[in-house]
Amino acid sequence: MLLRSAAMHYLKHSTIDMDLLASEMVISRATLYRAAGSRDALFGEVFWAIGRIFLAEAAGEATGTGADRVLFLSRAFAEMVTGAQQLRQFVAAEPQTAARVLLTTATDVHHRAVDAQLEIFHESGVTADPDELRLRAFLYVRLMESVVYSSVLGVPEVDFDLAEPALRALLPD
Structure with a gap:
């Protein structure tokens, strides 16, 4: 209930206003914070839920292997x-806030992204020593973050075509 309400609130307002969200949910602000932990944590959950939807949609379109x-x-x-x-x-x-939530360990978004990338490697038939593959997944995610969150990082837009050779280099033969 909380995640759905927060996601709908985010999609409507492009942010999460904890006072307004509590009002929309007809709960107190204190109850909302007890349930969510913090605004950053709630953002992390909302972004991860949306990210999972995007990943599932992309996986549904993907063909081939490796x-x-x-x-x-x-x-x-x-x-x-x-x-x-x-x-x-x-x-x-x-x-x-975006940098803190999306790129640091303040929330689980980055950690979950690395786990998801590792799963994508496995599903695609990309294999290597497990410790090495996890490190490659970490580096792959950091590079992808440079592409999708370049504005958060304070750099000009990074085109996927520019990053693709570096991403490919992280994938074992």
């Missing part, structure tokens, strides 16, 4: 994220 499948899925995901109007508005309005 590096080509991983890169196809990554490109589709990057296009969905960069095309998300609410995310662009949120990043423009709250860049520090």
